[in-house]
Amino acid sequence: IELEQRLMKNQLKALVASVALGMGFDKPDLSFVVHYQQPGNIISYYQQIGRAGRNIDEAHIILMHGPGDEDIQQHFIDTAFPKPKQIESAIHALQERGALKQTELQRYVNANKSTLDKILTHLEVERIIQNTDEGYLLKNADARPDYERWAMVTEQRETELQQMRDYIQHTDCLMRFIAEALDDPTNVQPCGRCKNCRNSQS
Helix, strand or coil: CHHHHHHHCCCCCCCCCCHHHHCCCCCCCCCEEEECCCCCCHHHHHHHHCCCCCCCCCCEEEECCCHHHHHHHHHHHHCCCCCHHHHHHHHHHHHHHCCECHHHHCCCCCCCHHHHHHHHHHHHHCCCEEEECCEEEECCCCCCCCHHHHHHHHHHHHHHHHHHHHHHHCCCCHHHHHHHHCCCCCCCCCCCCCHHHHHHHC
């Protein structure tokens, strides 16, 4: 909080932060935003770069990226949902053995602790299990999470990652690419200011 306040008062020129800083952050004279890694989708990227240049004539946007960035984003996509086989193992164990603590359940499910946390969270949200004093208790042995929705979300995230890949490799106006990606009909002319526009002018 102290560092953020110092940035707001222009006592700091730059602040290294996670994307959480951007939530509700409003500094009208922020003159640059540098991404150290590529965001997972164009909407997040646009929201984050939109923090710069709100009330000044010129602001600089820099996207640093490398091959490892895409690996990180792909990892988030791949691990967002547990595998159906792991879900089935958890349900089967609770059906066979009754209420189990998380440490006990881990013996029967081929998953690390963080994945088991996700499994239990999803099953609780779907009201398939209930967390009791005795442990996790199976409430509805016939119910299953909405695997179809999981697949749709995963596919959407893959599409968004591909869109970021396309943006990075784009050779035409970058602002026009963003405008078209966001279905913004008011911003379809070349901006004349991004690196691709400036390279084409020279």
